Amino acid sequence: MGNLYNYLVAFSAAMGGLLFGYEIGVIGQVLTMDSFGLLFKIKYINGSGSVVTTPDTDNWTGWITFMFLIGCVFGAISVSYLADFLGRKRSIILGSLTFLVGVTVQVVASTIAVLYTGRFISGFAIGLLSMVVPLFISETAPTEIRGRMIAVQQLMITIGILLAAIINSIIIKVGTATGNFEWRLGLALQGIPGIVLFLLTFFIPYSPRWLANNGRDDEAIAVLAKLRSEPVDSAAIRTEYDDIKASIEMERQVGTADWSELVKPGMLNRVVLVVLLQFFQQWTGINVILYYQDRLVASMGFDPSAAQIPFNIAINTFNMLGTFPGMYLIERLGRRKLLIVGGLGMATALYITCFSLVLSQAHGKGFAWVAICGVFLFELSFASTWGPVVWVYQSEMFPLRVRSKGTGCGTISNWSNGAIISKVSPFISTSMGFYQYLVYGTFGFLMAAFTYLVVPETMGKSLEAMDNLFGADNSMFRHRGEGKAASYDVEFAITENQ
Known part of the structure; x- marks a missing residue:
């Protein structure tokens, strides 16, 4: 029963992931709608009466995506303060309301400036939610299933993408003569999961670790007991709470909860690690494929008008289904092995894609x-490994006093690199054609090597035990695999002394 309630809490909070997933799925198709393109001058009607793209189409579509992702960056920056000040639960409420405002602005937009504003506001909300949701789940989940429950957010993202693909495919099929209504409806439907998330937040608890950190001990114990389905006076609840409280007291003695602590020994190595992991996740090329599926279909020689809808639904179905093996394996193989296998799998898949297209x-x-x-x-490899695992890893590696700030650095890296890719990928696609996939495939090999050389295993370790794993210096990691994934030895070699 305890695990059931934990999963219900995780799925409720992870509705924030569904918002992002739906946004990814909807904007890719909205950008292809003729009525949308004509209104915002991305397309025009030529002399023969056909709707065609303008010479600046790549630039304008890049900016529409870019504004959303820049909003995500600022949302991730703000939550580093909000998650501590308001708490995890209230930050999720704020994110859901902000998202609804952004959706409303996009739906009523008739000029590109208003559309950009709505995109930025929605992005701000998603940036906030993308960090605070896995943070909240990591602090409410039992150690033995923490990774699987954080991965629920990635599952919800993929469900959102698939729902958007299906719903907008229906809109495209039946709404060809309805003018601007079809794209406005597609964007407006984002508000439904936003409303659902807002309502669900009233049924999820506060983070017990946040409560304990703010001196609300009785509430923290009560929440823990409900999450674990144990009496409040049970030995198990008392032991877990005492561990949390002891960790908080130790952290307060070790350092203050400000940004300067992130550059101290034992912390800077974690920040660099999570920033690089999120950098690699974006440079897998996943968003290039998700945002620009119409170009991919056309490059394969298929008629986009006939092939786009079935291809779009099929690829997003694979994306969703691929999340399930990741959720199963993350607490069996561990984080490290999944990242290595995923990097190699994505690289191989993209090399196959490139040479096959040639x-x-x-x-x-x-x-x-x-x-x-x-x-x-590629979709299966990403969805089962680098999609969920990086967010799991980021959410569990920092101590409570700087957890929101440390995970914020990783999230900022994710969205910043996503913004860069969204702006440059149309031009890379135009200039390199099929060979662009070799670039992203090479990153797959690099991220597998990076994981093998640098990333330690965190499976099976409590949040309070991460300091022992990452040590008290800013060293590089060397690993020796011994037995199960959770038993990797980690040696710390201070680089400046070598």
Whole structure:
């Protein structure tokens, strides 16, 4: 029963992930709608009466995506303060309300400036939620299933993407003669999961660790007891609470909860590690494929008008299904092995996609179908490894006193790199064509090597035990695998002395 309630809490909070997933899914299709393009001057009607793109289409579509992601950056920065000041639960409430404001502004937009404003506001909300939701889940989950429950957020993201693909495909099919209504409806439907998230937040508890850190001891014990389905006076609850309280007291003696602590020994190494992990996650190329699926379909030689909808739904279905093996394996193989296997899998898939597309130009669509299989393999590899694992890892590696700030640094890295990619990827696609996938595939090999050399295993360790794993210096890590994934030895070699 305890685990059931934990999962209900995790799924409720992870509705924030569904908001982001739906946004990814909806904007990719909205950008292809003729009525949207004509209103915002991304497309025009030529002399023969056909709707065609303008020479600046890449620039404008890049900015529409970029404004959302820049909003995400600022949201991630703000939550580093809000999560501590308001608490995790109230920050989720704030994020849901802010998202609804952003959706409303986008829906009523008739000028590009108003659309940009709505995109920024929605992005701010998603940036806030993308950090505070896994943070909240990590602080409410039992150690033995913490990774799986944080991965629920990634599952909800993929469900949101798939729902958007299905709903907007229906809108496109039946709404061709309804003018601006079709794209406004597609954007407006984002508000439904936003409202659901807002309502669900009234049924989730406060983080017991946040309560304990703010001196609300009785409330913290009561929340722990409900989460674990144990009496408040049970030995298990008392032991867990005492560990949390002891960790908080120790942290207060060790350092203050300000930004300067992130550059101290034993903390800077974690910040650098999580920033690089989020950098690599974005440079897998996942958002290039999700945002610009219409271009991918066209490059394969298929008719976009006929192939876009089934391809869009199929690829997003694979993306969702791929999350389940990751949720299962994250507490069996561990974080480290999944990251290594995922990096190699994505790299292989993108290399297959690239060379198959090249061959399809000379030898027909048979190779294009091989490229499609490569894309599906990429989606499965990402969704089961780097999609959920990086967020899990980030949420569990920092001590409570700086957890919101440390995870904020990682989240800022994620959204900043996502913004850069959204702006440059249309031009990379135009200039490099099929060979752009070699760039992202090479990053896959690099991230596998990076994980093997640098990333320690955190599976099976309590949040209060992470200081022992990451040590008290800013060293690089060397690993020796011994037995199960959770038993990696970690040696700390101070680089400046070598």
